Amino acid sequence: MEFWLKTQARENNEKIFLDDGSTQLTFGEAYDYTTRLAHTLTQLKRTRLGLYIDNSIESVLLINSCWLAGIETAMINTRLTDREIQSQMASVNVETIITMEQFELAGLTIIPYKTLQSQMSSQQFEFDFSFERIASIMFTSGTTGPQKAVPQTFANHYASALGCKESLGFNAETKWLSVLPIYHISGLSVILRALIGGFTVRLESKFVAERMLQIIQEEQPTHVSLVPQTLKWLMNEGLTQPHSIEKILLGGAKLSSSLIERALQYHLPIYNSFGMTETCSQFLTASSEMLATRHDTVGQTSENVDVKIKNPNHQGHGELLVKGNNVMDGYLYPENSNNAFEDGYFNTGDIAEITEEGYVMVYDRRKDLIISGGENIYPYQIETIAKSHHLIEDAVCVGVKDETWGEVPSLYYVAEVAISDDTLKDYFKENLAKYKIPKFFHRISSLPYTSTGKLQRNQLKN
The missing domain is CATH 3.40.50.12780 (ANL, N-terminal domain)
Incomplete structure (x- = not known):
């Protein structure tokens, strides 16, 4: 079986595949371009790359080029902090990230997409297509454990x-x-x-x-x-x-x-x-x-x-x-x-x-998952960051209803002294994406646990 883009280029060569309002690209044009970019990508000698992309035609072409080069793509949420990205990439052994914008990230090789473009030639490459190969890797996580890497x-x-x-x-x-x-x-x-x-x-x-x-x-x-x-x-x-x-x-x-x-x-x-x-x-x-x-x-x-x-x-x-x-x-x-x-x-x-x-x-x-404006927010991650603060002894995060976003995170914490909301927000900004930062903070004397030590989140939801 051949890769889908190749099939569409053969059967619908002049059909518009991608349109961003100013540029239109046919299936045929996309296939020709991606096979050439695939050849450039093979020179990196990587079987898995991180992609820091936007909603652009170039991003779609990059993804397809990776697939044609036999490279698995680890998708990066561009709203994450540097620390979150580093953690995710390390968990799936990614050392190199292709990016649509210039930035640096300690411990990772960052290659701008434009650099790859400048290295393209007329040479083409296409890996043997297999249904069973991993196409993409995305990250999700439960409320009681660390991030999980999902192979698709x-x-x-x-x-x-x-x-x-x-x-x-x-x-x-x-x-x-x-x-x-x-x-x-x-x-x-x-x-x-x-x-x-x-x-x-x-x-x-x-x-x-x-x-x-x-x-x-x-x-x-x-x-x-x-x-x-x-x-x-x-x-x-x-x-x-x-x-x-x-x-x-x-x-x-x-x-x-x-x-x-x-x-x-x-x-x-x-x-x-x-x-x-x-x-x-x-x-x-x-x-x-x-x-x-x-x-x-x-x-x-x-x-x-x-x-x-x-x-x-x-x-x-x-x-x-x-x-x-x-x-x-x-x-x-x-x-x-x-x-x-x-x-x-x-x-x-x-x-x-x-x-x-x-x-x-x-x-x-x-x-316990908080869904805010279509984004998944995991209490476990917020609680872990909160409890790393030197003044916080214990913490729990719950979702509260919000007319605009559906839900927003609210943090309850145990501490001997009060901590200002601004101080806490600044602390979270160093460790979490903006949309994950709690909107409300409540200092309480203790958290509700059952006799077996299970945290009763529902008692804190309002």
Whole structure:
């Protein structure tokens, strides 16, 4: 089997693959360029590279060039601190990072993309394509442990794309507007669907409601990926009719009933979804018709995915398990963290229910996980940093509701003396990305533990 970009170049050579509003690149042009950049990348003699990228045509070309060179790509969240990036790269033995902007990072070799461009020649290279090879590595983490490195194979991505095609729908005539970060699975998945399905991706570098609405009105995309908050901003800006949009794919945070009702009132074709880094994006999708019936559903699975509830209680609530070719085979790091699999099923850690109609409701997304504006925030990481402060004896982080972001982190800490909020914020800025820094700080005399030593987070949630 040949690489998807090569297939599209052969079958749809003149078809537009990438469009950023000013530049358009065909599948044929993209293939020619990436095979030449792949040859340059082979000179690095690396089988795994870190990618510090943005939402640009160049970033998409770089990813595909790595794949053509037989190089695994470790995706870097550009909002992370230097320390967080260093830790992630070390965990998967990455020594070299290709970047779209110039910076330095101790202990790592940083190569600007423009440097690679200047070294390109007419020589081409293409590695033997294999479904079982790792395509991308992304990082996630639980609330009770360290970061986890998720390997995503080409087979995982392919199964995910097929499932999306069945549950959401796309074809060669699709034009998908994507503003989600490519270093996230939600953003990268759009690129992979285009490679497999042969459609056009309209890339936008960042979300600006006025600009997004203009693109929708003038450029007539058929699909768009958003998080609930960005949909709300678009509707506030004037998105009160679908225009040419056939599907609005939502994810990253729970949908409120008011948002669903407003979108349906405008006849916007919203599709709610649920997925994880470990499942290569969505594996549950709810259509507008489903949402009109049940606001709380994240939908049904595609035929190539199986889900079930582990140890359901009298209400049918239990941990959500999933099995399918879209699911990773196991974490790269830590090596002892693969106990999440049970009889071939991956345990998501989410509490859910499946109705007789096959509708899935997720009640707690990883119980303690904080989802803020589509970003996952892990209390364990914040608590670890807090407890490293010389004045803090103990700490716990919980999510509190926020009208704009869904949830924001709030820190409770035990200390003999009071610490100013500004002092704590400055301390966290040295160790955490800005969006992870607690918005509220509470000094308390002790934290609530059970007799067996288990922390009772729910007692602190308000």
